[in-house]
Amino acid sequence: xxxxxxxxxxxxxxxxxxxxxxxxxxxxxxxxxxxxxxxxxxxxxxxxxxxxxxxxxxxxxxxxxxxxxxxxxxxxxxxxxxxxxxxxxxxxxxxxxxxxxxxxxxxxxxxxxxxxxxxxxxxxxxxxxxxxxxxxxxxxxxxxxxxxxxxxxxxxxxxxxxxxxxxxxxxxxxxxxxxxxxxxxxxxxxxxxxxxxxxxxxxxxxxxxxxxxxxxxxxxxxxxxxxxxxxxxxxxxxxxxxxxxxxxxxxxxxxxxxxxxxxxxxxxxxxxxxxxxxxxxxxxxxxxxxxxxxxxxxxxxxxxxxxxxxxxxxxxxxxxxxxxxxxxxxxxxxxxxxxxxxxxxxxxxxxxx
Amino acid sequence: xxxxxxxxxxxxxxxxxxxxxxxxxxxxxxxxxxxxxxxxxxxxxxxxxxxxxxxxxxxxxxxxxxxxxxxxxxxxxxxxxxxxxxxxxxxxxxxxxxxxxxxxxxxxxxxxxxxxxxxxxxxxxxxxxxxxxxxxxxxxxxxxxxxxxxxxxxxxxxxxxxxxxxxxxxxxxxxxxxxxxxxxxxxxxxxxxxxxxxxxxxxxxxxxxxxxxxxxxxxxxxxxxxxxxxxxxxxxxxxxxxxxxxxxxxxxxxxxxxxxxxxxxxxxxxxxxx
Numbered sequence: 300x301x302x303x304x305x306x307x308x309x310x311x312x313x314x315x316x317x318x319x320x321x322x323x324x325x326x327x328x329x330x331x332x333x334x335x336x337x338x339x340x341x342x343x344x345x346x347x348x349x350x351x352x353x354x355x356x357x358x359x360x361x362x363x364x365x366x367x368x369x370x371x372x373x374x375x376x377x378x379x380x381x382x383x384x385x386x387x388x389x390x391x392x393x394x395x396x397x398x399x400x401x402x403x404x405x406x407x408x409x410x411x412x413x414x415x416x417x418x419x420x421x422x423x424x425x426x427x428x429x430x431x432x433x434x435x436x437x438x439x440x441x442x443x444x445x446x447x448x449x450x451x452x453x454x455x456x457x458x459x460x461x462x463x464x465x466x467x468x469x470x471x472x473x474x475x476x477x478x479x480x481x482x483x484x485x486x487x488x489x490x491x492x493x494x495x496x497x498x499x500x501x502x503x504x505x506x507x508x509x510x511x512x513x514x515x516x517x518x519x520x521x522x523x524x525x526x527x528x529x530x531x532x533x534x535x536x537x538x539x540x541x542x543x544x545x546x547x548x549x550x551x552x553x554x555x556x557x558x559x560x561x562x563x564x565x566x567x568x569x570x571x572x573x574x575x576x577x578x579x580x581x582x583x584x585x586x587x588x589x590x591x592x593x594x595x596x597x598x599x600x601x602x603x604x605x606x607x608x609x610x611x612x613x614x615x616x617x618x619x620x621x622x623x624x625x626x627x628x629x630x631x632x633x634x635x636x637x638x639x640x641x642x643x644x645x646x647x648x649x650x651x652x
Numbered sequence: 653x654x655x656x657x658x659x660x661x662x663x664x665x666x667x668x669x670x671x672x673x674x675x676x677x678x679x680x681x682x683x684x685x686x687x688x689x690x691x692x693x694x695x696x697x698x699x700x701x702x703x704x705x706x707x708x709x710x711x712x713x714x715x716x717x718x719x720x721x722x723x724x725x726x727x728x729x730x731x732x733x734x735x736x737x738x739x740x741x742x743x744x745x746x747x748x749x750x751x752x753x754x755x756x757x758x759x760x761x762x763x764x765x766x767x768x769x770x771x772x773x774x775x776x777x778x779x780x781x782x783x784x785x786x787x788x789x790x791x792x793x794x795x796x797x798x799x800x801x802x803x804x805x806x807x808x809x810x811x812x813x814x815x816x817x818x819x820x821x822x823x824x825x826x827x828x829x830x831x832x833x834x835x836x837x838x839x840x841x842x843x844x845x846x847x848x849x850x851x852x853x854x855x856x857x858x859x860x861x862x863x864x865x866x867x868x869x870x871x872x873x874x875x876x877x878x879x880x881x882x883x884x885x886x887x888x889x890x891x892x893x894x895x896x897x898x899x900x901x902x903x904x905x906x907x908x909x910x911x912x913x914x915x916x917x918x919x920x921x922x923x924x925x926x
Contacts, residue, residue, distance in 0.1 A: 327758075327807065327809070330758075510780075514780045514781055514783070515772075515779070515780050515781060516770045516772060516779075516781065518781075519759065519763050519766075519767055519770055519781070522756050522758060522759045522763070523756045523759065523767050523768075525756075526755075526756030526757060526758060526759065527755055527756045530750075530753075530755065530756075530767075531756075531767065531768070532739075533738045533739060533742070534742075534767050534768035534769075535739055535742070535768040535769070536767060536768045593756055593757065593758055594757075594758045
């Protein structure tokens with residue numbers, strides 16, 4: 300053996316980074332920071348102009364707007380972390396509630412059996428989305444755009460063919476209505492605000508997804524699927540299964556949003572609206588999710604939904620023309636995208652080898 | 653010193669863990685590897701040297717299960733083996749640290765370390781990661797390859813180039829790999845970062861693994877290598893032991909690898925029976 304050969308000498312003296320750099324790295328590992336700052340910023344903008352924003356009445360309105368958006372937003376955030384996209388969640392919510400309503404009004408099913416059938420149908424749509432994405436490796440943006448168009452057209456056509464209009468109502472007499480109202484539509488009066496149970500569903504969805512993401516094997520698979528798909532596959536991470544499960548998740552979230560709306564209105568209105576599809580993604584991106592995957596948080600997406608609710612209520616209370624809302628949201632999205640771009644470059648600058 | 657092509661100067665009597673016999677891999681009609689013999693033994697570092705296009709990457713691909721052989725065979729513990737995917741090779745105990753080693757940057761160091769094999773606790777619907785144990789094991793394993801003072805909870809993006817290789821090597825050691833294939837990154841590294849990688853290589857050898865170290869640098873190879881396999885034009889142009897050459901000879905041989913392989917070609921065509 301040669302004398303100049305290296306032998307194991309114990310630990311190497313590694314130069315650690317400066318505390319400031321490490322703090323930055325730690326902040327970057329918390330994607331929800333941006334959305335938290337955003338919530339503070341929006342409060343700073345609107346609170347002086349609309350003092351009523353901080354009352355319990357306004358709070359109830361804000362949370363009422365934010366809750367369904369937040370439920371969808373956290374599901375989409377998980378999907379974005381895994382590097383995929385879902386445009387169909389809004390239309391799944393409309394068509395699954397339409398299916399529930401038609402099963403009740405046309406076939407005379409009880410509300411709960413109808414809900415089980417529509418959930419199954421929603422999961423089927425999610426499975427088709429997920430399987431198409433993993434099998435064909437097509438961009439999920441396009442796959443779910445196709446699903447969106449199919450379901451949107453189908454819902455409108457079925458609604459007018461079966462019910463004669465784009466509105467189906469009269470569910471309040473159905474068997475099981477009272478218990479469904481308690482689960483999906485209960486309200487609680489607190490001060491001058493009427494808080495809805497959708498808030499509880501939103502908090503539950505955020506807590507569950509956050510726990511999944513940060514504390515389970517599934518969460519590791521989600522991060523790895525979006526952050527380093529090939530390496531994850533080689534290490535035995537079930538990339539396909541994870542992706543399909545996440546599409547099932549967004550479909551279930553769509554069904555939940557639709558059911559909450561259905562119970563609240565006592566019926567369903569099929570609207571040919573495109574904007575709602577984008578809002579879930581907007582909320583997730585404001586919440587710090589990178590569109591390239593591997594980075595994001597569901598708490599951030601929930602904060603994004605809260606920010607959305609505050610801005611919408613704030614614009615009304617401050618006496619602005621409500622039509623400014625979309626421009627305001629667009630500006631926020633732009634800021635979020637620019638910040639996310641900085642994060643991505645910062646993470647990407649570290650050489651991968 | 654013996655630089656004759658094809659001679660196996662392995663200098664050991666233990667049976668090889670992994671062996672290539674007459675390994676040939678073709679891309680269409682071009683042979684990226686032709687009749688390569690290579691025996692890898694536990695506790696031995698085999699350095700694979702050669703310029704770009706000499707067949708190093710193909711050889712790494714064959715060993716790691718990425719590429720299949722057109723001719724010849726791969727023997728694992730003396731028995732013919734066929735890997736259909738990197739996962740199968742990994743399951744058989746062959747861990748590859750790729751040149752473009754990919755890690756998920758946002759995930760913490762410990763999550764990257766245990767990716768695909770996370771320790772869990774609790775009954776099924778509530779089954780969760782055993783974070784405390786995973787962090788502790790990661791810290792210990794990283795210290796074992798020379799990275800100390802590491803916060804396992806920091807994002808992997810905070811790791812430096814050499815530390816990332818160390819992470820992958822520590823992972824291979826922890827999960828009981830028997831063969832470690834390390835494709836050295838082409839990205840520039842500082843001396844300290846390179847030292848870190850070399851330290852991990854030595855730690856793997858000390859743990860009894862058969863190590864294949866693919867590198868461009870004869871200087872660094874000579875620091876850790878027991879054997880030096882020079883590749884040229886897809887053939888083994890030289891197979892030397894640490895006793896055969898000093899670092900200067902090795903540098904000269906690597907620099908002249910092209911000529912050496914051309915010379916070998918010429919000799920072979922002159923003596924077709926060889």
